[in-house]
Amino acid sequence: MNSPRPTISPALPEGPTKARVDAYDWRALTGELDGFGCAVLPKLLTPEECSALAGLYAEEQHFRSHIVMARHGFGKGEYRYFKYPLPGLLDGLRAALYPHLAGIANGWNERMGIAEHYPDEHASFLKRCHEAGQTRPTPLLLQYVPGDFNCLHQDLYGDLAFPIQVAILLSEPGRDFTGGEFVLTEQRPRMQSRVEVVPLRQGDAVAFAVHNRPVSGTKGNYRVNLRHGVSRVRSGMRHTVGIIFHDAR
Ligand SMILES: O=C(O)CCC(=O)C(=O)O
Numbered sequence: 001m002n003s004p005r006p007t008i009s010p011a012l013p014e015g016p017t018k019a020r021v022d023a024y025d026w027r028a029l030t031g032e033l034d035g036f037g038c039a040v041l042p043k044l045l046t047p048e049e050c051s052a053l054a055g056l057y058a059e060e061q062h063f064r065s066h067i068v069m070a071r072h073g074f075g076k077g078e079y080r081y082f083k084y085p086l087p088g089l090l091d092g093l094r095a096a097l098y099p100h101l102a103g104i105a106n107g108w109n110e111r112m113g114i115a116e117h118y119p120d121e122h123a124s125f126l127k128r129c130h131e132a133g134q135t136r137p138t139p140l141l142l143q144y145v146p147g148d149f150n151c152l153h154q155d156l157y158g159d160l161a162f163p164i165q166v167a168i169l170l171s172e173p174g175r176d177f178t179g180g181e182f183v184l185t186e187q188r189p190r191m192q193s194r195v196e197v198v199p200l201r202q203g204d205a206v207a208f209a210v211h212n213r214p215v216s217g218t219k220g221n222y223r224v225n226l227r228h229g230v231s232r233v234r235s236g237m238r239h240t241v242g243i244i245f246h247d248a249r
């Protein structure tokens, strides 16, 4: 019998997320992540999926907590952490993206001399998080209005951290909002920091380093320290969904 898995909202079908993710040129994406600490997956979500996801923001039953950034000094704007079970589309994306990113993350750990090896499947990695006391879901939905911004930060939620995460822009720049650029900084040992501004359209995803990545120099690999954030939204409303692969303590 063909019984599809239930999804939270009929507007959010799981779809063939794995086929969609697998279809990207992962060799090229790996090259971008290795070279710059970030890579764009154009059109990971359709405009309809973006609107459906952004529309969940007002529906409190999907979330475990609500953060007003200004109260914590994180910037200005707000976000909500999803509860388990995640909406089918997000759950599917997280499971489909993970194996590709785990390969890259394992390469990074080898080059940085870190003994940790990430398993091939996200479920196995989550089991490790849960055994380490990190059991709370970290995928989140963010909402910005004019004047809002997200200070440079690292999404670390315990000792266990998967070193690459993904953010998907759900709104269309120019039409839905202006300003609000996704930015990354890379602090290089004993050198000045480098910045990346990542151009995104609605539905595009950016995969980026959470905290550290290796860079090859003349004397072998060295480690850089990354942070990400969002510049000030000038007008309109901007929504993003963040996919973090480790759970939180
Ligand atoms: O709104 C954004 O583009 C960035 C969100 C963020 O900080 C994250 O997904 O971890």
Ligand SMILES: [Fe+2]
Pocket: 153, 154, 155, 228, 242
């Ligand atoms: Fe973040």
